[in-house]
Amino acid sequence: MKNHIYIHFPYCLYKCHYCDFNSHARSPQDIPYQKYTETLIKEIDTQIKQEPHRLENKTIHSIYFGGGTPSLMPATFVFNILNTLERHFTFTNKIEITLEANPGTLNKDKLNAFKEAGINRISMGIQSLNDNYLKRFGRIHSAQEAKDAITLLQEVAFPKWSVDLIFGFPNQTNNEWKSDLSYILKTDTNHFSCYALTNEPGTHYTQQIKRGQILPTPDDQLTDMLKLTYELSDKAGFTAYEISNFAKGLNYSEHNLGYWHYENFWGWGAGAWGQSDANNNQGNIFLLRTHNADDPHEYQQQIELTGTRYTEEVDYPTAMFEYVMMGLRLKSGISIPEFNSRFNQGILNVFESGIKFSIEKGWLEHSGDRLMPTFEGFIFNNAMVSSFIQD
Ligand code: SF4
Numbered sequence: 290m291k292n293h294i295y296i297h298f299p300y301c302l303y304k305c306h307y308c309d310f311n312s313h314a315r316s317p318q319d320i321p322y323q324k325y326t327e328t329l330i331k332e333i334d335t336q337i338k339q340e341p342h343r344l345e346n347k348t349i350h351s352i353y354f355g356g357g358t359p360s361l362m363p364a365t366f367v368f369n370i371l372n373t374l375e376r377h378f379t380f381t382n383k384i385e386i387t388l389e390a391n392p393g394t395l396n397k398d399k400l401n402a403f404k405e406a407g408i409n410r411i412s413m414g415i416q417s418l419n420d421n422y423l424k425r426f427g428r429i430h431s432a433q434e435a436k437d438a439i440t441l442l443q444e445v446a447f448p449k450w451s452v453d454l455i456f457g458f459p460n461q462t463n464n465e466w467k468s469d470l471s472y473i474l475k476t477d478t479n480h481f482s483c484y485a486l487t488n489e490p491g492t493h494y495t496q497q498i499k500r501g502q503i504l505p506t507p508d509d510q511l512t513d514m515l516k517l518t519y520e521l522s523d524k525a526g527f528t529a530y531e532i533s534n535f536a537k538g539l540n541y542s543e544h545n546l547g548y549w550h551y552e553n554f555w556g557w558g559a560g561a562w563g564q565s566d567a568n569n570n571q572g573n574i575f576l577l578r579t580h581n582a583d584d585p586h587e588y589q590q591q592i593e594l595t596g597t598r599y600t601e602e603v604d605y606p607t608a609m610f611e612y613v614m615m616g617l618r619l620k621s622g623i624s625i626p627e628f629n630s631r632f633n634q635g636i637l638n639v640f641e642s643g644i645k646f647s648i649e650k651g652w653l654e655h656s657g658d659r660l661m662p663t664f665e666g667f668i669f670n671n672a673m674v675s676s677f678i679q680d
Pocket of ligand 1: 414
């Protein structure tokens with residue numbers, strides 16, 4: 290089983306209107322870079338001291354700096370965090386170390402400094418190439434700045450980089466979405482992700498919908514946009530290896546594959562969560578999950594006072610369902626022998642009715658020793674996953 294690390298940086302310059310991530314808007318001079326990095330390093334050191342048997346010297350396959358906007362961090366702090374991790378863990382030769390970035394927060398020197406600090410993959414949050422939507426949804430950058438950020442990544446020849454896009458802005462036409470996507474497909478990138486705009490509880494966007502100030506894009510149009518995405522990306526040589534993720538060749542996101550394969554994660558930083566196998570020695574408990582306080586100040590107090598974290602025990606039935614839910618997002622689907630050996634139970638029995646129902650609907654194929662979603666299964670993923678709940 291592979292092991293991964295997630296590092297959360299919770300600050301942004303502005304809160305995007307649709308964002309429900311653990312991000313806190315601050316002006317640049319109010320972001321406590323040094324204090325936050327020190328707390329993070331203390332958290333890592335403390336947890337490893339507390340649980341050496343679970344953590345020390347583990348082999349790590351990927352590290353991901355997510356946010357928030359981690360590209361706001363000075364590269365020296367990123368270096369210090371990576372240095373701390375390298376003291377405790379063994380990095381694989383091909384370790385993927387990603388940093389999320391936003392246009393408008395990077396220049397050539399900073400990008401090179403991140404590269405020197407050890408970052409080998411950038412995930413750039415472009416979201417849209419249309420100033421109208423960028424402005425209306427509170428993004429800090431313009432379409433031109435987004436294009437400049439892509440040019441910069443190409444000029445610096447960053448080892449790997451990916452782009453995040455959003456479709457389904459209210460009143461966005463299919464042609465506008467096609468134009469954004471076509472631009473990205475012509476760049477040098479070999480990976481991109483795109484997500485439909487969703488109205489999550491508590492966001493400014495959701496409040497606007499509730500007040501009747503804005504109408505969300507209807508579901509059938511979102512489906513059309515998703516189908517268009519599959520069609521155009523396929524023509525450009527990308528594989529939809531996951532519902533929302535596209536790669537040329539085998540340039541998959543190693544870190545995200547870890548989530549979809551239900552592997553071990555350690556998460557550090559405000560609001561970060563992690564999960565790792567309970568090693569089957571605690572009765573019905575399959576894995577242990579940790580979750581830090583979301584609020585950066587509360588997180589800091591938590592680490593300074595106790596260094597402890599909120600821990601959730603995940604039982605076998607819950608873990609099996611989560612495993613399937615994640616696996617059904619992948620084009621390659623679920624390996625039957627892998628499920629059976631991991632849980633010591635047969636997937637074809639445990640989820641018999643969900644599998645039968647999904648195959649009858651044309652959402653799932655049983656091919657060799659795998660259960661693989663079809664194209665329709667990608668489109669109707671929510672319904673397919675729901676059919677597994679009834680088991
Ligand atoms: S930049 Fe990302 S994390 Fe920050 S507010 Fe916008 S969507 Fe949220």
